[in-house]
Amino acid sequence: MERIDTTVATRTGATTAASGGDEDEVDLIPVRTYWMLVRQRFLQHRLAVMALFLMAFLVAIAIIVPTLTGDAYTKTSLSKAMQPPSLSMPLGTNQIGQDMFLRLMKALQTSLFIGFMSVVIIGLIGVTLGALAGYYGGWVDNVIMRFVDVILSLPVFFMILIIVAVLGKGSALVVVIAIGLTGWTLACRLVRAEFLKLREADFVQAARALGASNRRIIARHILPAALAPVVVAATLGIADSVVAEASLSFLGFGISPPEASLGNLLKNFEEDIQVRAHLLVPPSVTIVLVVLAASFLGDGLRDALDPRQRVESK
C-alpha cells in the first residue's frame, strides 16, 4: 500500500509544485544552499516537525527508561499480580505481577530497534542492487529486476513467516533478517531509477573523462545524488517494519516473553480483553504513535528533499 501511495503523492506533489518565474527572483534572494532549503521546507511542514519531536521523544524514553531500570521488566511477583494503575506503577501489572510500564518501555525499545535495523538491511540490499542495476544496465539490470519481480509476487507476510519458521522462532536477529530480505524491492527500484537518470548526466561524464573508476563514480558521484528517495522510503519503511515485527510477535513467532515487544504485549488478548482490557490500550496506542510519527516524518522529508518544491520566503 505504501508503495502505491508514494508514487501518487510524488506525482501530484510535482504537478502542484511546478513553478515558473524562479529565474526572476534569483537576484533578490540571498544564496541558500540545498540543505538550507531542505531545512526550511521541512520546518514549514508542521505535522512533520511534530512527528520529528514525537519520534525523538519515543526513541529517548525507549533508550533511557530500560537502561535505568535494567531487567526489572521481567520480574514477576504474584503478590502484586493484576494491580490497577497506580502512582508507582502507572500502567498496573499483568497476571504474573510484571510492571506493565517497564514492559511497555522495553517493548518500545525492542520494536524500534528491530524496525531501525530492518530498515538498515533493506537500505543496504536495496541500494547496492539498485545501484548495480541502474548503473550497469544490460544483463545485470535484467537479472536483478527479474529477481525483484519474483520477490514482489511473493506473498510477503507468508514469506516472512516461512523464514522465521525455518531460521528459528523467537529471535530478534531472525526477525530483522526476515523483514530485511523481503522488504528491499522498493528501495532497489527507487535507486535504480535515479541511477538510470543520472548515469548519463554531465557531472558523471566529467568524472568518467577524468578517469574515475566505475566504483568511484557509483559511490562518490551518483550515490549521494540518488539518496533522497531512499531516505524517504527508509523513513516510511520504519513504520512498515515495526508493524511487521509487532504482527510476528503478536502471532507468537517474533519476540517471545519474558522479552517484550509491542506485538507480544497484545498476544494474550483473548484473556485480557475479557477481564483487564486496560492492559491492551498502552501497547496499541504506542504502535499507532510510532507508525504515525514515521509516516508524517517521511511525508515531510519527501517534500523537503524535493528540489522542485518552493520555499516561501519569510
Add this chain to the structure above:
Amino acid sequence: MATYVLRRLIQAIPILIGISVISFLIINLAPGDPTDRFRSGRVSAETIANLIRLYGLDKPLPEQFVSWFTAFWQFPFRSDAWGFSFVDGRPVVEKIFEKIPTTLELMLTSLVLTMIVSIPLGVLAAVKQYSWADKIITTMATVGYALPSFVLGILLLYIFSIKLNLFPSFGRHTLGQESSFPDYLRHLFLPVCSLAIQQIAGWSRYMRSSMLEVLQQDYVRTARAKGLPGSRVLYKHALKNALLPVITLLGLSLPSLLAGAAITESIFTWPGLGLLAVQSVTTNDFPVVLAIVMIGGMMVLLGNLVADVLYGFVDPRIKY
C-alpha cells in the same frame, strides 16, 4: 486479447519458477529432515535409510527440486502432489483446498466493501478539497492506515463483541447450532470489517489523489467551460478516468490482503488459509507452509494478470 493473456501467462512462468526455487531453498535450510519424526528407539537405522532413499532425500538438491516441482503441478489430478502434512498425515492438497473458499469469502467480501465505501469517500474528499468533509476523511484515512490489523481486530472485538455483544467473537457459525445464513453473516461481519478498514484507508487516499489529478486536466475544464452541469462533468468525465488506477490497486492489494487475512483469521479464528498458515508455522509443518506460499504467489500473479487485462478492457488507449 487472447494472445496478450497467453503472453502474460508465459511471462509468469519464470516468476513462478523463481518463487518455487526461493521457497524450496528456504524450506531446505530448515534444521533436520522429514524422517526426524521416525527417529526413535523403535525404528531401526536401516528403516530410516530406506525411508531416506524412498523420499529421494539422498539425491542432490537440484534433482530433489525438479521432482518436487514436477509433482507440484499435478495437484488437480493427484492428491499427494504436495506431499503429506507432518502433523496429521493428510494430503496437503486436501488440507489447503478445503480452506481456500473460506479465505476467499473473507477477502472478496472485504474487497467489495472496500470499493463501496472508499470510492465515494475519495471522490467526496477530492471534489470538496480542503473542506471539513475532506479534512475528516483524510484524517480518518491516516489514522486507519496507521492502525495495524491486529490492533484494529482487537479493538473491534472489544467494542462489538465484548462490550456491545452484537457479534460473535470467533468461528464461522455458532457451535452446536444449525448453521444458517444470518448466523454466518453475523460471524463474517467483524473479520470483514477488520480486513476492510485498513484497505479503505489506503484506497480512499488513493482515490482522492487520483480524482484530484483528473480534475486538474484540461478536458475537465473544457467540459465545465462549455456549460455542462457539474454533476455530469464529475461523473461522466472525471470519475470514469479517475477510476482507472483503482483497477491496478485491485491487483496490488492482494499481498496486503493475504497478510491481513493471516492476522485477522488468527484473531477471529476464521478457519481459512491464513489461520492454517499460522498454525502450520507454529507446528513446523513445512509441506503445508511451502504449499501456502506457492498458492499465495499464484494468487498474487493471477490478481495482477486480471488487473492488467481489465485495465486494457476499460481503457481504449491501451493496446496489446
